[in-house]
Amino acid sequence: MKLRLIGAMLIPVMLAACSASSETEIRQWMADVRQGMKPTTEPVPPPKEFMPYAYDSRGLVDPFDSQKVVMAVARQQQSRASSSSLRPDLDRRRETLEGFSLDQIRMVGMMKQSGTNVALVETSGATHLVRVGNHLGQNFGLVTRISETEVQLKEIVQDAAGEWVERPSKLELQESAPRQQGGKR
DSSP, X not given: OHHXXXXXXXXXXXXXXXXXXXXXXXXXXHHHHHHHOOOXXXXXXOOOOOOOOOOOOTTSXXXXXXXXXXXXHHHHHHHHHHSOOOOOOTXXXXXXXXXXXXXXXXXXXXXXXXXXXXXXXEETTEEEEEOTTOEETTTTEEEEEEOSSEEEEEEEEEOTTSOEEEEEEEEEBOOOOOOOOSSOO
């Protein structure tokens, strides 16, 4: 027991002796390194000379002039009046499939009736026959061609300027997953 006590007292004394000599060595090494180091700094480039710009608006057109706005509106109304007469027939009685957007309508098949192609389309679980000349979709879509794989139509939509333009569109044949009859398999 006495031996343990003496050993416990000797260990800190020995460690203190070792650390004192290595500390002076470290301090000496740090002093040598500091003396040998020379800081390298690059000079800051001189600032660019600022040249003020003199804005002279005497010869320019005022963008906020009310006359300019009035003239632009008058030109736009003239161009609308003189543009094509492409407009949807708003007095026409709407067909059932015009109540659905094109992404809600799926082409599920095609068949021939009296020698003409007829498309089978599905919306909300109901199947409808579509012929060339029928309307579908919410953008005044008119069916122009029916093939085995797609229904082509042209829609009449307004562009950014408010003009009516034709936009081609199509419904492609969708393959449906086979339905399971009865219970789980």
